[in-house]
Amino acid sequence: MTKPGHLDRAAGVMVGLACGDALGAAYEFGGPYPADMPVEMKGGGAFGWEPGEWTDDTAMAVPLLELIETGERPRDLNLRLAVNGWLEWMEDAKDVGNQTSAVLGEAKLTARGDVYSMHVAALSAARDFQERFPDAAGNGSLMRTAPYGLVGQDLEYVAKTASGQSELTHPHPDAMAACAIWSAAIAHAVDTGELDIRKGLEASAGEVLDKDSQKLWLSRIEEAEAHPPEYFTKNGWVVQAFQCAWSSIVHSGDRADNDPQHVKRTLEMAVRGGGDTDTVAAIAGGLIGGAYGVSAIPLEWKRRIHGWPGWRADELVEHAVNATRVLKEYWKNFDNAWPSTDYCDYSDWRGIDSCVAHPHDRGVYLGGIGALDRLPSDVDAVISLCRIGRQQVPDTIDRENRVAVWLVDSSSPEDNQYVDFTLAEAADMVARMRREGKAVLLHCVQAHSRTPTVGALYATRHLGVPIDDALREVSAVLPMAHPNPAFVAALRRIANERDDA
Incomplete structure (x- = not known):
């Protein structure tokens, strides 16, 4: 059986991601900002975003979400579907990260339109890029990893597959580890409603992280818990993006209080931390949205969010709910039910015409x-x-x-x-x-x-x-x-x- 609030929390992952993304878009490359500065979903910023428009963080998560929604294993050859989705998005994208652009551009040239080789071409291009720039460890794969929190309750599998999607563009061990830990923590949040990053660390032990790496990441988590978000000034680096996002969550509230305003405070704090504001807030939004659910996200934010591929909050909810359902045997025949229906039939109910x-x-x-x-x-x-x-x-x-x-x-x-x-x-x-x-x-x-x-x-x-x-x-x-x-x-x-x- 699913636990109470499971679908609410599943929807909260994607809507939380997008709200953080759109909220931070106007403030990118600035700050840190004053603690009393109002944070608004106002658009603008370096790339002229519309109010409520999400950026590459959410756009790149969408093909991963669609892959997970198919019920196919979101790894190995199946990742070609995500790569092809990213290439389609890149054609008209306002902003593409430097490493992502270089890797996917090279993969497109190498594959020469063969959709079945896109996965291999991306892996090869990413490895070549990493060899040329061995210290490159940007946050471009962590920002999009949230959909892997919908893969299921096997946290070790979630961690492994999330680290695998990072390899497509960001094969640095720090990027792969961050995706594994964060995605497993999201899966745990969706399942239980808890905010526990150490569950993600535990799930990543072994295949993703050796013992020394586990100790390193535990120290990084503890550092995030000891300092406010603005302490992490180099949050374009995946490690500090991770730390800044977790710092925003733990310094803005306590999950034990069950206060839905914690979601709003977290995303505002992530933005006020400055730097890569949209990405840090998007990362934080995926996790805290998965813990509290879409019902805890301000309606005005949900009303405004939109972006590639022409989606709004309703589509994010639909695909997130379907992604978490599709892996469950007893939910396979849901195609004619909410949310995958044009009309919910209430014709047997009385008094619906008031x-x-x-x-x-x-x-x-x-x-x-x-x-x-x-x-x-x-x-x-x-x-x-x-x-x-x-x-x-x-x-x-x-x-x-x-x-x-x-x-x-x-x-x-x-x-x-x-x-x-x-x-x-x-x-x-x-x-x-x-x-x-x-x-x-x-x-x-x-x-x-x-x-x-x-x-x-x-x-x-x-x-x-x-x-x-x-x-x-x-x-x-x-x-x-x-x-x-x-x-x-x-x-x-x-x-x-x-x-x-």
């Missing part, structure tokens, strides 16, 4: 999933509180104005680990879109529990309506409204915290 104006804001509509088939003409933003298919939101709604919230209609803490955070994020997203002048549809399946809960919280947090009045008046306009007890308790906690503040 669509009414919010009693305290006529620019917000509250409804069931059937409202997506008959959108009010003024709606130009949709916040979905339930699972939907790829094509369920009409094309009239721009992609960046579609927000999917990972929220389960359940009173079990195992189903919604950060229910207060998730509900507040959803209510705040309604408010943000309204400030942007948008008319918003807020929906779940039946407008039974999730929609009235978030609708009431929006009225309380942003319109000043007392929580009991908001809950009663929102529920009164929705015929099936009956928020579950855990949601109601969360509403009261959030409202009381705001009153106390």
